Amino acid sequence: MLRPFTALALLAGLTVSLYAAKPDRPEKPAKKEKEFVAAKPAFTPDPAVPAFDPNQVTPEHLDTSMFKVPEGMEISVWATSPMLFNPANMDVDAEGRVWVAEGINYRRHSGRSREGDAIRVLEDTDGDGKADKSHVFVREKELECPLGVAVFDNVIVVSNAPNIIVYTDVNRDLKFDPAVDKREVLLDGFEQPQHDHSLHAVYAGPDGRWYFSNGNCGAQFSDKSGNTFRIGSGYLNNSYTGEKSDDGHVYVGGFTASLDPSGHNVRILGYNYRNSFEGVRNSFGDMYLNDNDDPPACRVSHLIEGGSFGFFSPDGKRQWRADKRPGQTIAVAEWRQDDPGSIPAGDVYGGGAPTGMTFYENGALGDKWKGLLLSCETGRNVVFGYLPKPDGAGMKLERFDFCTSNTTGVFKGSDFVGGKDNMSDERHTLFRPSDVCVGMDGAIYISDWFDKRTGGHMDTDETCSGTIYRIVPKGTNPKVTKVNYDTIEGQIAALKSPANNVRHTGFVKLKEQGDKALPAVTALLDDANPYIAARAVWLLAQMGEKGNLKVRTWLESDDANKRLVALRALRAAGGDLMHLFNTLAADDSAAVRSEIAVAMRDVPFAQSEHILVELAKRSDGQDRSYLEAWGIGCTGKEAEVWAALHKLSNGVAPEEWTNAFAQVTWRLHPAAAVEAVKTRALSSKLSAPQRKLALDTLAFTQDASAAQAMLAVAKDKESPIHGDAMWWLINRSTNDWSSYNIAGELKAQGIFDPEATKLVTIETPPAMPSLVKLDEVLALKGDAKNGSSLVVRCVMCHQINHQGVEFGPSLQGWGLSQPTDIIAQAILEPSKDIAHGFEGMEIVTKDGIKIHGMVLTDGDVLIVRSMGGQTQFVPKSRIASRKKMDRSLMLSASQLGLSAQDIADIVAYMRQTE
Template sequence: MSKFNFRPAFWLGAAALVAFSCKQKPAETNDEHSTAASLADLKVHEGLEVTLFASEPMFTNPTNIAIDARGRVWVCEAYNYRNQYNIKNPAKAEGDRIMILEDTDGDGKADKSKVFYQGTDVNSALGISLLGNKVIVSCSPNVFVFTDDNGDDVPDKKEIFFQGIQGLQHDHGMHTFVFGPDGRLYFNFGNEGKSLLNAAGDTVVDVHGHKVVTNGKPFREGMVMRCDVDGSHVEVLGNNFRNNFEVSVDPYGTLWQSDNDDDGNKGTRINYVMEYGNFGYRDEMTGASWNTRRTNLEKEIPLRHWHLNDPGVVPNILQTGSGSPAGITVYEGDLLPEIFRGQMIHAEPGHNVVRAYPVENDGAGYKATIVNILEGQKDQWFRPIDVAVAPDGSLFVADWYDPGVGGHQVGDLDRGRIYRVAPVKTNYTVAKTDVSSTEGAVAALLNPNPAVRFLGWTALAAAGEKAEPALQTLWKESNPRHRAQALWLLSKLPNAETYIDQALTDGDANLRIAGVRVIRSLQKDVLPVALKLQNDASPQVRREVALAIRGNKTAAAADVWTTLAQQYDGKDRWYLEALGIGADGNWDAYFTTWKKKVGAAWNTPANRDIVWRSRSKYALPLLAELIKGSNDQEMLRYYRAFDFHTDASKQTVLAQLVQQSQGDKLVLALKHMDASKLKMTPAITTALNKVLDAKKGKLEFVELVTLFNLKDRAKDLLQLAVQYPDSTVGKESARTLMLKWNKTDLVMNVINKGTKEEAQAMIKGLWPLMNNQNVVALMEGVMMDSAKNIELRKLAVKTFGGQWGAEDRLLVLAKENKIPEALNTAVAGVFQTAWRGQLREEAAKYIKLPGSKEGTALPAVSVLVDKHGDAAKGQEVFKTLCMQCHKVKSEGVNFGPELSEIGDKLSKEAMYAAILFPDQGISFGFEGYNIKLKDGSSAFGRIVSETEDKVEMQYMSNPQTVLKENIASRTKLETSLMPSNLQSSMSEDELVNLVEYLTTLKKDERVSKN
């Protein structure tokens, strides 16, 4: 679950949106959110209908569901979701529940519910899987296995399956376990998972000898894994996701999932999980964030988000823009229309929709489109969080039902719905599952419901050779998905080779792929298969061969890889990445074999890609050759490839490029060196100084000074930090000075002895560094220094906002009664605009809000939000105090932002914060400036427009034109132009009435009145 957690802008009318207030309470009498109203609002795909299966008060806040062989729906509740951040949401002391919902009278609605388990150890569980008499519940930091020995729906045993997963009560932790067609379990965790420990508390080591820890050695961030049903033989299948909420596996063994971007960057995606792939959320080598500067940066943020220009990143089959992707499944039934069969079905709460992604082949990979199944039209509380397929093939949708989604908050505790989607007038009937015969077990194996399939698979596996005739019949069917299900079980029989050989020569490429995967799962020698399929007509089959030879150090494997590489067409990124994954760990041997084969033809468009993707030391001189003959864009691509090489010869190759290059090629050659491993020669020193002289004042200057650790240039960086505090140049200069070189003395000298403007600039430059304790201590010193200018001290206070560690330190100072009275309002502004509700509530005990005109301190914002005022009286307050700066419709002054639709843009909480603490955030375009003129006078206000020769300014209703030739200096103010003591002109009631009026200013009202 992902939340659009925008921080509010604090001059009323800012275009930013804010998340719902965590104090919002459901209105039980409001028909808008009744089950009937929300059901009627849903739009379903043609030919289907949606019905309500269950709702509150039977359960609330579902996070994940599963359906058992009897058609009962199991629900993970999350009443206690993130209570530490939601002060007004009372915790359920006895803990959250795992519920079982049942329709006993066949009318399609649950009429019976029971609690399978309740406890604080399953608070906000994010995954549930039903495997016969065992129930796997994922609830970071643990994964539990509950065993119900006697079938009475009461667990007889609770055991730790895995533990040590980080992200307690975090949406980016452990998710659902899925039983695969090979008899293994598939699962994933998001980027807060961090590590995996077994039941004994030992760090899990995967089958390839790697600790399952996200420290970059070799894994990063979110992972996809599989293991045996007893938890042994863990294997990491993909890494470097952000929040891959669930994984799903089809009958061929292909893995599908979604992944959520850093909220607000329109980069959510759908992935085919190419085994052992890196999926690009962080820099593969350094772990740097996607928004960190790098060579050959992607132009569009949604692509940049996944490092898609980097060699070694698996592409996405679909990028879906913004959203909050959640539960996913592969539909194996035939009840729903043809377009959904065999396809991913996905819950997307951020966009209030359930949709499918019909997949097509795309070279060695896939591409997809979007088809909606179920969507909310007007009711934005429809939050489909998970999907599950019932034994009859109908689709069940869990609806979190909330004004927001995830983001560590919850706006509604008392609601939750489960819907059923099926063809019109299709009754919900579930046939009894009987796996006592092989025929019954085969029927169960082909059921669209995972719990039934598990029973069928287990029974057939236990029957061994007795099941062969029935499975053989299934193997001869025409449906390739059914045949694949049979293949996995036939491969476990003594004469498995017969069926595997048939699969490897089958006319269906997916069955050939499944055959390769079967060989690998049985840990058989893959080389004979690789030799047989290395020239297969299907690039997807050849992709699978490339993955299969990964780790094989034989000369024969290098020959196979070379044969595969020679079939690369220069366009298919999927194929190129499969080659890269296959060569991992054996790059030198594979690359030299290939290079010997292609000879002088290595410099073709397709082969240049292979050089770019290679991690062999023998590719480095070839990269240098490509750079010499490349255009500007190609040059960036090849220089970036150097970042993924670790062999010491890289420095020698780059040093040669330095001596042979000019202009940007020279700059890039220097930037890609590792100064700690480089022997500085006179030639390199001369080239470096030449570039520094040419680039002084630019970002390249800062980067090279930092890279080569040129501390004698510290004063140059200091000057840039002060001169350009709002730019990347200034911020990176400050970062190097403080975090890399610890030049606190230089920085404090500017703050203590520089001009007011210089000191302010220095503090602004340090603001992004407030996650560092030393910087926090420095800002605390400025804030507490009574000898310093009060505006400078207030600016230091503002830097504490946003970084949790800094906010926590400010809270400690408040508790110890160390906040100077003159800074109370500024400190209150930091706390009352903080994201964490618990922090806001705690701080309100120690820091009082500004006083009203009655002379008494106002209550906390959380208290004000719960008050209801008189909108008509509030309009009169607005006319008296606000209209001289703001317009509503056609009335007022166009100085501050227009407020005609403010009720659609800001919550009550954000409105109070904007009025009480205007300095905490200033809307873009409404910053204040102080312009000093050469004759000693000044102009003050916001800049309305600017041309080559003049600046148009405005302060309230007074315009002023300033000729640029008369300007001596220009300073952007760190305080808002909105009065910081506006509340002192109102009583508490008048303030409440004003905000009540502002909430009525919405787009719909404006349209209706016009």
């Protein structure tokens, strides 16, 4: 354990910084405040949309007997319509009240609530575990399905694109009165009102800052410090896509940001998402988020500060499909998990539509559930649970169903199941959990949107029914302990609260108390609950010299998590920490070292060289989270860092590089490494995976020398990576290497002449009507052993049991998560439900050659893969016509000669094959 601190080191540099050695820039003048004149609707209401009248509908909710919750827990209805309608998001306040952002005016129903949507307040006044009071805090025409509400004492923050709106309830009567109360647009510029991929809820972090996420609709906004952020993507082709923000970085896609509650000092903490609906930052400082699928690759992830999840190309112009490599699964391709600069995607679970999240640290559920991450999944009728565990520099996320109405594994009314006409027709599939939070009583609260459909910007429930469910240990009714924000004791109680945003108010008020609150906050360091103790650390770091010194004692702890929390808290407090980073660069903990790495992102090479080199020495080449955190720290100085590391290698031949150094080179991919990397790619002494890593390193090097090196590799047609080299050359010729005349070089060097290449006809036979019916298969008992022999008929199109061709979707482990009838139906009639990303294309050339297959790369030369894995390069100039096929490229059970018993046997085998 390396902790060489002295009293002198402890006293040095008592103020610290999130961006340590970056000099403080003078604050830019704040923009002139916009005057709010009058609320106006985001959309012009369609008079054809009937007005919503709660007295004319009969609302619905699911009976609690339909739900499965953990053993020892029970679920009850806390509130239901007409006390609330279409709950899009919720939060709780210090009195235990639940605040709800309603979405009656969702999308095509804009104007259904003629006076706009509402922020509603619900309360259990008699403490019987059920709400008995409900009223509207604010209703405005401008509010059109706001996707977020957060409550910080008497400050209510509403996320309603294009604005983050802050209401201050001055007289604390829980009703917004413009004559008395205050209303401010804190930030604006978030694209697309009434869009699920836009602005989401605000929530507090343990550092006293506010956090929020935005989907990939884009945003161009300025904070109160005058810094402008331009974050666009190829989703809506924003005009500013690929432009630098004022902090000097390029951000694309969806993102997570934090800011001071005053609206100053915005920081982008993660980006390149599809549409993260909500995130959390727990009291240890760990950040988590969920994200939509496109197609099925939804994820719940641990966020590394400054990290990209890779949904778009780095310039934001290309969606992931354009760069999907042969053999990659959708989960790997969608989040660019094979690309340097993309952080680990975490739990990629498939299709769905994730929404709200929360993190349980203390409360009524007991110690067993401390550290519980919850994520709502409307498409699968479930609230997922995770108990994250440290895994190197990252977190291991093992998913389980915490609360669900649907244990069948058959889902309906969601994009990943089928088209827009796919609707739920069974009640157990109507549970659409929109949000989850921990109440002041320590119970879990879940809001249900309740609908036959989720996703596709649709809602079909004309009753606008909504319900809030409450989960507590069986036989208990935990009570709300109200806090008094006017006393230090009450403020401490708030900081210890189970409710996240209540803790924030306690943090702010205790910080304002200064030295008077120091003894009470210090006492929390010994709390038996490590999350509560951690909350004190974040606060003490911002309470002057005395508090700062108490935080630094945690840096001496044998507990790596304590050291990590202390380091994060000191960074958040502001100032110069370089002496500390130099010391901790040799820490035993990969998580601690990763925190130092990301702190180096904006530190010039002259000041960060020693630290980055020390951190690189401790990379094992296996921990992807560590490698990516280190790579983030190297941003803008990749060439200098690689040169320093290469110098230390003392002239080791490229073929003798360690795996760790090869990985570091791949992550940095500097032009200076091209010749050495080319040597590795061409070397028959290295394994195919080692050579492929070298090839990928070249592919991400933005330099003409890398293109020439790739051409040299492609010349060897017997090489195991020849096909990969050809794919990269054709792909890169249309984007990053478009100025290097790749096509001309391929022809000039005799590698590939697109006009002269020989093409052959490959047609998939039309599907035969199935001679076997689904009911026949389901009536039979399958023999898995016989199925393992029969499944070889599938390997000419699929990979299964680690064998087969990469053409159709990989079936490796697919059957474990699918019900019997779904597997059988896919074999019987593959055209009935074609997997996303595997739609066929029919291409006819000018000389009559017909090719059925999947287009892997679309440019001047199309790469087309057909049945059996045969790949052809088709010049666009030779194509007479191309059209999307209306049937699958897979053969049906009848065409494969499978009987009903054969299919039952294959199903049995796939249901038990990982």
